[in-house]
Amino acid sequence: MIVLAIETATIEVGVALAAPGGLLAEVRARPGRRHVETLHPALVEACRLADVSLAEVGAIAVDVGPGLFTGLRVGVAAAKGLAYGLGTGVVGCSSLEVLAAGSAIGPTRPVVPVVDVRRGEVAWALPVPSGGRAPGKDASGDLSAGAGLAGAGLGPPRLGGVGELRAALDAFVATLAPGAGVLLVGDGARRYAGELVAEQVSVAGDDHAAPRAAVLAELAVARGGAVDPVLVLPRYLRGADAEINWTTRAGAVPAYDA
Amino acid sequence: MNLLGIETSCDETAAAVVEDGRTVLSSVVSSQVDLHARYGGVVPEIAGRAHIEALLPVVDEALAEAGCAAAAAADAGLPAPRALGAVAATVGPGLVGSLLVGISAAKSLALAWDVPFVGVNHLEGHLYAALLEDADLPLPAVVLLVSGGHTLLVEMTAPGSYRLLGRTADDAAGEAFDKVARFLGLGYPGGPAVERSARDGDPAAIAFPRPMRDEGLAFSFSGLKTAVVHYVRDHPDVPTPDVAASFQQAVVDVLVHKALGAARRSGARSLCLAGGVAANGPLRAATLAACDAAGLRAFLPSRSMCTDNAAMIAAAGYYRLASDGPTPLDAGAVPGLAFPVTA
Numbered sequence: 125m126i127v128l129a130i131e132t133a134t135i136e137v138g139v140a141l142a143a144p145g146g147l148l149a150e151v152r153a154r155p156g157r158r159h160v161e162t163l164h165p166a167l168v169e170a171c172r173l174a175d176v177s178l179a180e181v182g183a184i185a186v187d188v189g190p191g192l193f194t195g196l197r198v199g200v201a202a203a204k205g206l207a208y209g210l211g212t213g214v215v216g217c218s219s220l221e222v223l224a225a226g227s228a229i230g231p232t233r234p235v236v237p238v239v240d241v242r243r244g245e246v247a248w249a250l251p252v253p254s255g256g257r258a259p260g261k262d263a264s265g266d267l268s269a270g271a272g273l274a275g276a277g278l279g280p281p282r283l284g285g286v287g288e289l290r291a292a293l294d295a296f297v298a299t300l301a302p303g304a305g306v307l308l309v310g311d312g313a314r315r316y317a318g319e320l321v322a323e324q325v326s327v328a329g330d331d332h333a334a335p336r337a338a339v340l341a342e343l344a345v346a347r348g349g350a351v352d353p354v355l356v357l358p359r360y361l362r363g364a365d366a367e368i369n370w371t372t373r374a375g376a377v378p379a380y381d382a
Numbered sequence: 383m384n385l386l387g388i389e390t391s392c393d394e395t396a397a398a399v400v401e402d403g404r405t406v407l408s409s410v411v412s413s414q415v416d417l418h419a420r421y422g423g424v425v426p427e428i429a430g431r432a433h434i435e436a437l438l439p440v441v442d443e444a445l446a447e448a449g450c451a452a453a454a455a456a457d458a459g460l461p462a463p464r465a466l467g468a469v470a471a472t473v474g475p476g477l478v479g480s481l482l483v484g485i486s487a488a489k490s491l492a493l494a495w496d497v498p499f500v501g502v503n504h505l506e507g508h509l510y511a512a513l514l515e516d517a518d519l520p521l522p523a524v525v526l527l528v529s530g531g532h533t534l535l536v537e538m539t540a541p542g543s544y545r546l547l548g549r550t551a552d553d554a555a556g557e558a559f560d561k562v563a564r565f566l567g568l569g570y571p572g573g574p575a576v577e578r579s580a581r582d583g584d585p586a587a588i589a590f591p592r593p594m595r596d597e598g599l600a601f602s603f604s605g606l607k608t609a610v611v612h613y614v615r616d617h618p619d620v621p622t623p624d625v626a627a628s629f630q631q632a633v634v635d636v637l638v639h640k641a642l643g644a645a646r647r648s649g650a651r652s653l654c655l656a657g658g659v660a661a662n663g664p665l666r667a668a669t670l671a672a673c674d675a676a677g678l679r680a681f682l683p684s685r686s687m688c689t690d691n692a693a694m695i696a697a698a699g700y701y702r703l704a705s706d707g708p709t710p711l712d713a714g715a716v717p718g719l720a721f722p723v724t725a
């Protein structure tokens with residue numbers, strides 16, 4: 125079955141097609157915040173490169189976040205529309221999982237994905253030691269890392285300031301063997317590298333800043349488990365209430381000013 | 383041709399199927415008004431989240447009602463589901479985080495069904511309320527579009543052919559209702575709240591100004607709102623219903639006076655109301671009376687056609703597709719999209 129994957133959780137837009145035999149095509153663009161302008165042309169281009177028509181697509185995969193709210197809504201709305209129109213299901217994956225799976229380099233070097241969710245906050249997930257936890261759904265209904273690709277699964281996603289991530293990393297590193305270290309990946313790790321890099325903590329380069337549609341497509345092919353597109357929603361981690369003061373200051377909510 | 387329209391510009395998630403730009407086969411609206419009521423206005427982040435949750439159920443219901451879904455067609459005894467010829471979505475004006483939900487989904491549906499995508503101007507959509515509900519509407523018509531975001535006077539000579547005659551220089555009429563309702567503690571949305579309170583008041587109790595009443599076809603409501611605030615501060619014992627009724631009367635006077643002037647000046651054969659404020663009872667009554675006196679045909683939209691809906695987007699999309707062809711897939715949301723001048 126062919127999977128079409130949509131990746132819009134960061135400032136990068138990606139579309140990829142994969143089949144059980146491997147990756148068929150991937151298109152990546154860095155449009156700034158122009159997700160809705162960029163995504164569908166990229167989708168058409170990916171199908172052309174892979175020589176696949178949409179009618180041949182058996183499932184849609186989409187990154188449900190955490191990430192940029194605008195990007196997530198564009199990607200999830202696009203996935204819903206495609207799946208509904210084609211009569212297929214949707215595989216929702218977390219951005220943290222896609223990042224970790226794309227950067228796994230073996231069991232000796234745990235990877236910690238860190239996504240910049242703006243307003244001074246990052247989202248991250250700590251690895252769960254292999255064998256400690258079977259891949260599958262966690263308590264919150266999210267899917268944990270795919271077997272075979274990431275090596276180890278991820279714990280539940282966390283949201284907080286860089287200081288909170290620092291503290292979590294310190295505690296995590298203390299459980300590792302002497303001399304071992306963690307590799308931070310994702311745009312959150314890049315942005316706050318100065319505050320995060322430490323003796324046992326390093327930050328991967330820009331190649332590992334954005335989750336890749338190719339990784340998402342292959343995760344979805346390996347895992348399956350597509351659900352009704354109605355059920356797939358962005359995973360913001362932050363409540364809408366937290367955005368209200370910000371939008372009010374921006375003048376979007378009419379304020380009485382006579 | 384059957385066209386699926388999707389509307390997500392503000393706080394309604396809507397989908398509709400319209401045949402040939404004229405016949406509404408289905409029109410489904412999911413309103414978020416309760417989600418925003420406690421904030422006294424539309425909160426963009428809450429709206430964006432609600433749209434993405436409501437989108438597919440609303441589209442699904444619209445297609446089923448129209449007989450465009452396989453299962454529904456079988457239930458209705460149709461040999462095959464009705465085919466769709468294009469998918470239209472509002473591209474602006476509106477809240478960017480809400481617009482892009484509808485745009486992204488509409489482009490995807492168009493690709494999946496291999497039909498054109500059409501981006502529609504929300505304001506243009508409102509003009510089609512009249513043509514959808516009154517197929518014999520004599521043209522040219524002057525349309526007074528009054529909502530929470532807009533106050534426009536437009537001359538429509540044919541579907542797809544319009545001229546902007548006047549607009550508000552500051553607040554929209556609906557915005558003035560919201561602000562005055564909030565100041566008077568009447569609740570949200572402001573239009574119905576003011577109208578309710580005004581029923582117990584005397585519209586002639588207070589002589590509020592009629593801003594720019596006799597100065598061309600432009601509107602201004604910000605000064606009227608300020609006048610209400612000053613009056614109430616100077617007369618703390620004034621009954622609130624009298625303030626609401628007198629304020630409403632001032633708005634209605636200005637709107638009807640200007641709309642009638644525009645119709646006379648452009649030689650229109652009919653005068654149409656459109657937009658959320660077109661549901662206001664006194665505005666409808668005054669428009670009807672003025673049209674009767676002037677020998678003009680009046681069009682008053684049904685309540686469901688006043689508020690934002692997708693049937694008007696599908697109708698506008700039908701004529702846009704005929705005149706301009708499909709919209710490219712790299713089209714984005716345009717929060718401040720202006721009214722399209724085509725005549």
Ligand SMILES: [Zn+2]
Nearest residue numbers: 504508529690
């Ligand atoms: Zn509207």
